[in-house]
Amino acid sequence: MADTNISGEKPILVIGGGMSGLTTALEAAEAGAKVVIVEKEPFLGGRVARINKYYTKLCPPSCGLEINFRRMKKNPNINCYTLAEVESVSGAEGDYDVSIKVNPRYVNEKCTACGKCAEVCVTEVTNDFNLGMNKTKAAYLPHYMAFPMRYVLAPEIIGTDDAKRCLDACAYDAIDLDMQPETVRVKVGAIVVATGWEPYDAAKIDNLGFGTCENVITNVMMERLAAPNGPTEGKILRPSDGKEVKKVIFAQCAGSRDENHLPYCSGVCCLASLKQATYVRDQYPESEATIFYIDVRALGRYEDFYQQVESDDKVSLIKGKVAKVEEDPGTKDPIVEVEDTLLGEKIKAQADLVVLATGIVPNTLGNKIPVDITCDDFGFMVSDPEKPGVYAAGCAKRPTGVADSVQDATGAALKAIQSIRR
Amino acid sequence: MADRQLIEPDMNFVKKIEDFGGDTLKKCFQCATCSVVCKLSPENNPFPRKEMLWAGWGLKDRLVTDPDIWLCHQCNDCSAYCPRGAKPGDVLAAVRNYSFMHYAFPSILGKALSDSKFLPILLGIPVVILLFLMGIAGHLNIPQGEIVFEKFVPHYIVDPLFITVSILMFISLIVGVTRFWNGMKQGVHPSVSKKVPVGDFVKLHVIPTLVDIFKHSKFMKCDRNRWRYIAHLLIFYSFIALAMVTGIVFLGLYFLGFEHMLPLAQWNPVKLLANAGAIALFVGCTIVISNRLKEEEKKSKSTYFDWVFIMVVYFIAISGILTELTRLAHLAGLAYSLYFVHLVLVFYLLAYLPFSKFAHMIYRTVALVYSSYSGREG
Numbered sequence: 001m002a003d004t005n006i007s008g009e010k011p012i013l014v015i016g017g018g019m020s021g022l023t024t025a026l027e028a029a030e031a032g033a034k035v036v037i038v039e040k041e042p043f044l045g046g047r048v049a050r051i052n053k054y055y056t057k058l059c060p061p062s063c064g065l066e067i068n069f070r071r072m073k074k075n076p077n078i079n080c081y082t083l084a085e086v087e088s089v090s091g092a093e094g095d096y097d098v099s100i101k102v103n104p105r106y107v108n109e110k111c112t113a114c115g116k117c118a119e120v121c122v123t124e125v126t127n128d129f130n131l132g133m134n135k136t137k138a139a140y141l142p143h144y145m146a147f148p149m150r151y152v153l154a155p156e157i158i159g160t161d162d163a164k165r166c167l168d169a170c171a172y173d174a175i176d177l178d179m180q181p182e183t184v185r186v187k188v189g190a191i192v193v194a195t196g197w198e199p200y201d202a203a204k205i206d207n208l209g210f211g212t213c214e215n216v217i218t219n220v221m222m223e224r225l226a227a228p229n230g231p232t233e234g235k236i237l238r239p240s241d242g243k244e245v246k247k248v249i250f251a252q253c254a255g256s257r258d259e260n261h262l263p264y265c266s267g268v269c270c271l272a273s274l275k276q277a278t279y280v281r282d283q284y285p286e287s288e289a290t291i292f293y294i295d296v297r298a299l300g301r302y303e304d305f306y307q308q309v310e311s312d313d314k315v316s317l318i319k320g321k322v323a324k325v326e327e328d329p330g331t332k333d334p335i336v337e338v339e340d341t342l343l344g345e346k347i348k349a350q351a352d353l354v355v356l357a358t359g360i361v362p363n364t365l366g367n368k369i370p371v372d373i374t375c376d377d378f379g380f381m382v383s384d385p386e387k388p389g390v391y392a393a394g395c396a397k398r399p400t401g402v403a404d405s406v407q408d409a410t411g412a413a414l415k416a417i418q419s420i421r422r
Numbered sequence: 423m424a425d426r427q428l429i430e431p432d433m434n435f436v437k438k439i440e441d442f443g444g445d446t447l448k449k450c451f452q453c454a455t456c457s458v459v460c461k462l463s464p465e466n467n468p469f470p471r472k473e474m475l476w477a478g479w480g481l482k483d484r485l486v487t488d489p490d491i492w493l494c495h496q497c498n499d500c501s502a503y504c505p506r507g508a509k510p511g512d513v514l515a516a517v518r519n520y521s522f523m524h525y526a527f528p529s530i531l532g533k534a535l536s537d538s539k540f541l542p543i544l545l546g547i548p549v550v551i552l553l554f555l556m557g558i559a560g561h562l563n564i565p566q567g568e569i570v571f572e573k574f575v576p577h578y579i580v581d582p583l584f585i586t587v588s589i590l591m592f593i594s595l596i597v598g599v600t601r602f603w604n605g606m607k608q609g610v611h612p613s614v615s616k617k618v619p620v621g622d623f624v625k626l627h628v629i630p631t632l633v634d635i636f637k638h639s640k641f642m643k644c645d646r647n648r649w650r651y652i653a654h655l656l657i658f659y660s661f662i663a664l665a666m667v668t669g670i671v672f673l674g675l676y677f678l679g680f681e682h683m684l685p686l687a688q689w690n691p692v693k694l695l696a697n698a699g700a701i702a703l704f705v706g707c708t709i710v711i712s713n714r715l716k717e718e719e720k721k722s723k724s725t726y727f728d729w730v731f732i733m734v735v736y737f738i739a740i741s742g743i744l745t746e747l748t749r750l751a752h753l754a755g756l757a758y759s760l761y762f763v764h765l766v767l768v769f770y771l772l773a774y775l776p777f778s779k780f781a782h783m784i785y786r787t788v789a790l791v792y793s794s795y796s797g798r799e800g
Contacts, residue, residue, distance in 0.1 A: 207459065207503060253453070258505030294453040323458030323503065339454035339468050346457065346465045 003187060005034045005077065010189030012416045013038065013098055015086055015369060018046025019402055020394025021194035022068045023409035024416070029077035033417055036186050037080040038100055041128070043146040044069070044082065046196050050129065050220070052227035052234075054402055055275040056305035060228075062145055064402070069147045082148065087183065089191070089371050093389025093419055096188045104179035106153035106163075111174040113141055113149050117166035125154045127231070130224050133239075134231035139166045143229050153177075189420035190389050191371060192412050193381055195363040197395040200262055202356050205255045209325030209354070213334045214240035216325055216354045218254075219272050226279040236283055238353045240332040245287060245352040248280045249336055251322035252293040254356035264378055266359035266399040270297045273357050274309040281312060290316045290349065292338050318347070325354055360399035364392070391415045431480035435520075439477050442536070443725040444516030450474040450508040456500035461643040462493055464798060467611070469493065470500060470510040477513055486524045487602075487609030489798065491517050492789030497644025498721050512722050519727045521785060525598035526777045535777040538726050548769035552762070555579045564758050569749045572684060574758045575765065577675065587773045595776045599788050606792050618795070627794040635787060649709055656706030657735070663699030667692055685749070700743050707736040731779035738767045 004010055014025045017039030025035040043049065048061050072078055083103040090097045107117075117139035124135040129142050138154040139162075151174075157163045158177060167175045199220045202210035209216040215238045217225070228234040236245050250273040255261035270293065277289035296317065298306035309315055324337040334354040338347045365379025373392070374384040380399075381392035393412035394405035439447060452475060457468035469490040476484050485491065491514050498511040519536065526532025534540040556562055556575060565573035618626070634640060638658070641651045670692050674680040686693040710732055714724045724732075741764040748757035775781060 253505075257451075259507050260503070260505065294451065321453035321455050321458075321505075323455040337458045339457040339471055341452055341454045341471060344467050344472060346463070346468050 003034075005032055007032070009033060009420045010094070010187055011036050011079075012413075012420060013086075013096070013186070013188040013191045014194055014393075015191065015371070016046070016194035016196055016363075016396070017041075017044040017080065017082070018194065018196045018394070019048040019064070020196065020396070020405045020409040020412075021046075021192070022065075022072070023406050024192045024194055024393050024413045025078055025080075026068060026071050026075070027410050027413035028417055029075045030071070031413070031417055033077065033420060035078045036098075036100075036188060037078065038084045038086050039080065039082045040085050041142070042083050042105060042150075042152045043129075043142040043148070044080070045147065047220075048402055049143065049145075050131070050227070051223040052230070052279065053275065055271045056302060058275065058278065064406075065145065065147075072147075080148075081184065083152075084184075086369055086371065094189050094422065096191060096389070098186050098188055098191075100184045100186065102182045102184055104155075104181060105150070106158065106175060106177055106179050107151045108174050108176050108179075109148075109150070110172045111150040112172055113151060114171070115141070115151075116169040116171065117151055117153070117175065120165040120169040121157070121162050122165075123154075123157050123160070123162045125156055130231045131221055133221060133224055138162060145229075150174075190391070190416040192391050192393050192416050193364065193369065193371060193373060193396045194393040194409065194412070195369060195396050197360040197362050197399070200255045200358040200361050202254060202358050205261060205356070207324050208251060208254055208322065208356055209327065209334060210356055213325055213327040213354070214238075214332055215327075215334050215352065216356065218356050218358045219250075219269060219276065220358070222276050222279070222355045226276065226283075236280060236353075243352060244284060245280060246284065247288045247351045247353075248277070248290075249322070249334070249349060249351040249354045250277065250289065250291040250357060251325070251336065251354060252291060252296075252357045253321060254358050256357070256359035257294065262359045262361065262378070264359075264399070265297060267297060267299075268399060268401045269357035269359060271302055271305065271401065273355065274298065274306060276355060277309055277312075277315050281314060288314045288316070290318060290351070292318050292320055292322045292336070294319070294321050320347070322354075360395055362396055362399075364396045389419050391419075429479060429481065430483075432482045433480050435482040436477065436480040438520055439513065439516045442516035442519045442727065443723060444477065444509075444513035446507060446509040447474060447477050447513045447516075448508075449506040450478060450504075450510070451506055453505060455503050455505060456510040459499045459503045460494075461497075461499070462495065462640055464490075464493075466798075470514050473514060473517065474508065474510055477517060482524075484610055485517050486521050487605035489606055489609075489611060489789040489793045489796070491521070492786045493640075493793065495641050495644050496722070497646050497650070498717070499644070499646050501721050502646070509722065515722075515728075516725070518782065518785075519725065519779070521602075522777055522779070522781050525602050525785075527594050527597040527601075531594075531774065531777045535730075535774055536727050538730070541730065544774065545766065545770060548766045548773070551583065552579075552765060552769075555583065564755055566754075569752065569754050569757050570685065571749075571758070571761050574761065580765065581672075581675075584769070584772065587769065591773055591775050595781070595784060598776050598781075599784060602785060602788060603792065606789070606796075611793075611796050611798050623795070627791050631787065631790045631794055634790070647713070649713055653706045653709035653713065656702045657710070660699040660702035660706060660739075663695050663702070667696040667699065697746075700739055700746075703735065703739040704743060707732060707739055711736065727779060734767055734770055734778075738764065738771060741767060 011034035012028050014021045014035055014037045017037050025037050029035045045065050051061050053060055081100055081102050083105055085101050087099040087101045118137040121137045121139040123138040125138045126132050127134050127136040138157040139151055141151050163177055199218055202218050224230040225232055225236050238245055257265050273291050280287050280289050310317055318340055320338040320341045322336045322338050326335050333350045335348055335350045340347050362379045364375055364381045373381050376382050381396050391412045393409040454471040457463050457471040463469050494514045496511050496515055501509040501511040523532035523536055559579055638655050674683050741760050745760040745764050
């Protein structure tokens with residue numbers, strides 16, 4: 001790829017290939033800018049690829065992602081590195097020197113995703129795509145609509161018989177066991193930080209049973225349970241015994257709006273739980289879902305969705321925060337304790353599954369990327385007039401849902417374009 | 423809308439609660455984490471979430487007649503888990519401190535006890551009374567010879583004074599507690615107007631409550647802070663031991679004819695009990711003080727009202743022990759002076775009991791009996 005575009009402008013570096021990064025890259029590329037995407041995972045799509053359905057339209061993520069991947073394929077302005085990290089950045093707006101470390105995939109572009117390597121591979125590794133909820137072969141396709149559509153060999157098997165077996169099984173000469181980490185140097189004019197988020201670590205909330213009660217999971221795990229490409233192939237089965245769930249409790253603000261954990265509201269968890277209640281209700285007609293909340297925050301037009309879910313007789317919304325979760329040792333049913341604040345009565349409710357609505361922690365927290373950025377107290381990046389040329393998009397800037405991230409990323413693309421044209 | 427209620431917020435009350443250590447109360451957003459993490463909170467109408475709301479709204483009448491504020495033993499689990507730093511534990515403590523003042527009779531003493539600027543006057547009163555009485559009796563000098571406190575402040579001065587003070591204190595307490603009981607009967611947890619014979623009332627409600635208090639079984643449930651439980655237990659039993667010693671000596675002096683029984687020999691069982699009580703009191707107070715200093719920053723803060731009470735008790739223990747030690751060391755000047763200080767502090771503790779934090783002992787017992795009587799779980 002040429003270093004500059006037809007107008008002589010340097011490329012835009014987009015750090016992160018999730019929904020925000022992809023959007024920024026595509027919007028900028030379609031406006032004529034050159035773009036370099038750096039994604040640490042072996043595929044694009046990030047957190048969005050891992051959800052089951054978007055709220056409030058309830059369509060699967062393949063929806064938006066597929067369109068974006070098609071836009072990418074036909075756009076020559078985008079250069080994308082997966083399994084890659086930004087190693088160092090120097091220079092200033094208009095003239096950054098960026099060094100990118102690209103980790104070996106051990107599979108080249110000849111891969112047809114036939115899956116023969118996975119068939120012969122014996123070793124299993126933690127499945128990161130499913131948030132560690134199951135294992136996958138060490139020769140794996142991250143998920144069925146992974147982009148790039150190419151297998152990966154886990155570094156654990158390099159140098160073992162398993163790697164040799166994979167090499168022998170491949171009919172396309174696509175496996176290259178000699179691949180080494182490479183460093184790529186690029187000159188860019190502007191940087192967009194779209195490093196996204198991770199869920200708050202529920203194990204830190206010591207009164208909500210995560211890690212001590214088997215059937216207490218988080219909202220992001222619920223997305224994987226309900227997703228057809230998840231560990232249970234879309235059947236919502238509880239972890240302890242694989243039983244179909246009949247009664248699910250959602251505990252809102254699990255570690256959010258809480259000085260001891262995340263002091264802020266992530267603004268998406270209420271809608272996520274309302275949405276997940278529909279997963280349960282759609283899958284099992286006899287099932288019940290109860291959402292315990294402090295306030296339901298379904299802002300603007302999302303109010304309609306809230307009312308629509310609430311109108312289901314088998315979905316109850318009860319005002320009061322879950323403050324204790326214990327496990328029935330016999331059935332492994334989690335038992336939650338709440339005060340219904342409208343009635344002034346304590347409730348002990350038993351369920352098959354408890355879903356903790358955990359919030360969004362920005363990946364910009366704790367200076368994980370070698371870019372000079374300014375963050376607020378919670379690690380969200382703030383726009384700093386002293387540091388032109390570097391812009392945030394999506395959850396690097398504030399906790400947002402997918403739709404808002406897309407809008408924000410479009411704005412970030414414009415900022416970056418203005419920067420390279422200065 | 424038959425159950426429509428007129429809310430009458432009392433903004434001065436809110437202000438007072440904030441002044442008494444509940445200044446975090448407005449941070450509450452009513453999530454009810456507190457009511458759930460509390461191990462002492464009942465299933466029905468749990469506390470302290472509702473109390474936080476009432477305190478924020480200035481609903482004084484509901485709070486001062488609410489027995490639930492006394493079910494709390496302030497382990498501060500609620501404050502530790504509170505997502506907003508609203509510290510329900512401190513707010514309930516502030517409401518309890520307010521209650522002493524609210525029920526105080528005469529009310530001027532209630533106000534004086536909660537304001538540090540009256541402390542010199544409150545301590546000055548026993549100093550003046552004692553010096554005056556000693557002056558009349560011609561005892562305003564350090565006696566010569568073997569140290570016998572009788573020679574310094576004779577029993578015919580000390581005992582009538584303390585008996586009078588005790589009677590006045592008791593009357594005041596009866597008035598306060600009666601108001602409290604009647605308030606609770608019309609309050610948030612009204613008792614069903616059933617007539618219970620006195621015998622049954624004592625058997626069903628008073629005795630089990632006292633047994634609970636003696637066993638500290640409620641306190642024990644607050645397992646977050648074991649040291650508080652141990653410290654309170656030590657102080658509680660040391661008071662009982664010291665009260666027993668006082669009672670026995672009183673009986674000995676006036677009813678059994680041992681006019682010259684004091685000072686008791688060190689091996690005397692009564693003296694052993696007294697010494698054990700004094701040491702337990704000292705140790706208990708030391709733990710309480712170090713705990714409070716440690717908690718000051720994060721979990722809970724102590725107010726003037728708390729500190730003045732703890733320090734008076736602490737100095738009673740210290741002055742008592744030092745009085746005995748200096749007496750045994752034949753340091754007459756020191757021993758007599760310390761004894762005087764000790765008497766002043768004991769006067770403070772006893773005379774101002776109904777208006778100080780010491781009254782929690784009485785109000786809490788009454789509230790627990792009421793809770794049992796009104797069928798409220800504890």
